[in-house]
Amino acid sequence: MKRLILIFALIISLSSMVMAQEETPEPTSPDAPRPFLGIQFDPNDEAITIQVLPDSPADEAGLQDGDVITAINGEPVTVQTIRDVVNSFAVGETITVTITRDDESLDIDVTLGERPTEPQITLRTPPINMHGAFLGVRVNETDEGLVVDEVIEGSPAQAAGLQVGDILVAINDEDITTPESLITALLANIQEGQVTLTVERDGETLEITVELAPMMRFAGRMPRDFMPPFGEGDHNMPFGDGFEFRMPQQRIVLGVGYEIVDEGALITDVLPDSPAEAAGLMVGDIIQAVDGDVVDAERTLSDRLYAYEEGDTVTLDVLRDAETLQIEVTLAPVSRRAAFELPGTDM
Template sequence: MGILRIGRFKPYESGLILGITVLAFLLMLMVQTAVGAEEGVKPYPNAPISFTELVDQVANEVVNISTTTVIKRGPGPSQFGPHKQFRDFFGDDFFERFFGQMPKERRQRSLGSGVVIDPKKGYILTNNHVVANAEEINVRLVDGKEYKAEVVGRDPKTDLALIKTKKSLDVKSGAPLGDSDTVKVGEWVMAIGNPFGLERTVTVGILSAKGRVIGAGPYDDFLQTDAAINPGNSGGPLFNMKGEVIGINTAIVATGQGIGFAIPINIAKELLPQLEKGKVIRGWLGVSIQEVTEDIAKSFKLEKAEGALVAEVIEDSPAEKSGLERGDIVISFDGKNVASPNELQRAVANTPPNKRVKAEVMRDGKTRTLTVKVGAMPDEIPETAKAVTTGLGLTVQTLTPELAEQFDWPRDEKGVLITDVESGSAGAEAGLRRGDLVKEINLQVVEDTKQYKRLVGKAKAGESLLLFVKRGSRTFYITLTLESE
């Protein structure tokens, strides 16, 4: 093995070399710093050296919103008084002499943010949760001017609201609304709001992700940013570097830092005409849908795990009238591909009621095209899609493939699933459990909650019903006496 000899260490030579090296490095650093100062070298391409111009451009369009909500106090012990057991023993008169009566209602004040979109009309866009149930709404501009405001329209499902001041706003112009579809991950963004009551707080960051589903509602499609967003920022705008609003800040991850969410402004732009009218009316099909997983795709012999699987079709709904069936996989709607249940939900919701559209579905390995006349979403979902509680003390639901998977039943199993058993009820005393499957009532087959309600409804209080129940691999008959409701 060859050995490379290294010259003897010489302190004076090494010191001289080190000194020359350090001097050269410092000179080079000074030159680079001077050039950078002259040419405005940026830490990242396209990153602004300063955000001051942008802040000056958009700050006047952001408002602080303060609300007052009246909270009614229910019956119960005084906030400072002893527990109910002691009050029951000594009596209310005794304790009211020492503790006094609690007020029946209290006023709760909250802070939020908003963005001016039409100063002449007094229109301000904000979050629904900022103004929901508010008795009083006050708006304050950057210059300190205050205005009384009222709700024009709210949409809890997207957490958006449009409010209006009683006078025109003394603002030069409304904030321009950008295009959240074209904004790219990694772009710089700016949030301005009222976090913790600290007015006109400016934070910057980048767009971290798009299309986030966080479980906030049926139409989740959030922008994610690492710009600091805190309580009080709700309803405030998320700007791009052009000064355009690309989102309305709405949520944070409580356990995480640098994770905030904003509603894409394109969703707000779609809803604004309806918010101005005071109510959002969405399209409706009347189906329960679920994700197409890899396993489900294999079971249905699909090439890709895409689409929306129909788990239930509500009776007399637009879906049923159009020929949609349980087990269909919707792959396109109104000419647009459907990759997930969320995409189908948003597409249907954005379709005007009574419009006829084409829907492509996979059924029995073949593609079929159906014509669907979209309905208007009802205020309450029809009973067949809900859990049903009866005088037997049982809460039941139609067994869907999704519920079957959750409760370890075969996907093609049919019946009515017991999801809850009331303590002390006839069902509980008979030993029925959550997860049991009702197959028959009085020797008649039961496959959905409509049949279940019809058969139970025939019986009068005190009469007995014969249930055929399946539990795991075991089946058995059981008799229950109907209680008076």
């Protein structure tokens, strides 16, 4: 049965930066511990150029932002293979990570940790936007409007005087009442380098001008408790980071991260214990159609899944190793703290 209302197909981003919170392909039980390295990399790059999550095994071992991983235990790895390689080890095992840093090759021993209970999947914009604009607020969607829940320390929002509890009313005189309208207004003005926010504070209406800053300047400053959901429509928004939208707790999910390629939707991540994992979808698969409806840049995977609800079974046309497969997936709800961050940094 279909419905023309919002659903939750957990689709993690086009050209997403994905965290290497490696997942065992076939855990022995739902409670089996999963290995955790604690890095991020861009699946579009040829090299595995990493960012390191604070307090992660990678961080504790001395891996640094900008390191390029070339091998694990002496075996070469690529952006396509590193997940499976890490997945082949157990929590507590020590692996030797070969990196290139400042044109020097180094071997660093890392003891894998246990993957956090709540997946901490990091959403990134495409590389072309990595120097995009950063505002630095977290926003709750409430009955009163978009309420600032947190202002990131040192961010442009803090410098401009935004405060927790402010209600965002407009950007450059464009009314904003929903996350979608906020996104639209930002997209229309993001190239200007500054925006004028209309906010309500303690019964007063204020005009606050915010000078946006380069996104990468704030890498590492974002709160670590953000958890992205995604799926109400297509959330591939190409602008700088610093937003989180909290939405209802129960969402319908497929459970994959993807980027758009010529052939369809290239899976870059599979959420543990998700319908996608249960159906056997794998990183590197390319979803080409949903129930016979083509998936492409204009009709994205999230667009195709928009019309379905909990319990619906969809048939996906999947390209894997030059072979086309048909895989049935039954969509299901996942109860998590549904916060929508655009786009994240470290978590």
